[in-house]
Amino acid sequence: MKLLIPSGSSAADLEKCEFFSISHDNWNYGSAPAASGKLLYADGEGFYLYMRCDEADPFRTYTKENDPVYQDSAMEAFFNFFPDLPDSGYVNFEMNANGAMLSQYGTGREGRKYLADLGISAPKCSAKIHADFWELSLFIPLDFIYEVYGLSDARPQIDKIRCNFYKIKESKPGEHYMSFAPIDAPSPDFHRPDFFADGVIA
Numbered sequence: 173m174k175l176l177i178p179s180g181s182s183a184a185d186l187e188k189c190e191f192f193s194i195s196h197d198n199w200n201y202g203s204a205p206a207a208s209g210k211l212l213y214a215d216g217e218g219f220y221l222y223m224r225c226d227e228a229d230p231f232r233t234y235t236k237e238n239d240p241v242y243q244d245s246a247m248e249a250f251f252n253f254f255p256d257l258p259d260s261g262y263v264n265f266e267m268n269a270n271g272a273m274l275s276q277y278g279t280g281r282e283g284r285k286y287l288a289d290l291g292i293s294a295p296k297c298s299a300k301i302h303a304d305f306w307e308l309s310l311f312i313p314l315d316f317i318y319e320v321y322g323l324s325d326a327r328p329q330i331d332k333i334r335c336n337f338y339k340i341k342e343s344k345p346g347e348h349y350m351s352f353a354p355i356d357a358p359s360p361d362f363h364r365p366d367f368f369a370d371g372v373i374a
Contacts, residue, residue, distance in 0.1 A: 173369040179212070179374060204346075226304065244269070247339055250362065259279060
């Protein structure tokens, strides 16, 4: 599965991007609110991510950095920005409607490290709740990406990535697990980089 990532110069160019749908109900939980997103690459700057969920009054209890926001109604974005590097890992950004975000880096589910514990400051997301939907915005700077991957001096060009996007609520009632790219696993597991989509920068 592929995701075409348009190029632009600023967050304003997100308006011209097409939405991708987070609609794969891999484990048949059902009853999940519709979710979608947009991703834009600004050369020399970084990635602009916008996500939207058509859900009124989303369940939201956590407010602090690295709280377990996946227990709330949350949207998530997982990125491997350098998939061709040996032992390359991915960053997970997990965000709720309060704007609280959990962020980690690692090669799989086990052994993940909070970015804060690696001495890296995560970018800040912004959240806004409307009458019948809520939305998230996140800017991921190139300086941050190079720092995570230990490439601050080399700074190779990014022209393709691997990624997946999710809508989750890991608590009852209304538990659900939706993804952009389908995941062929026996039980809910978003930490499956083998099922990430190919993101190609246009």
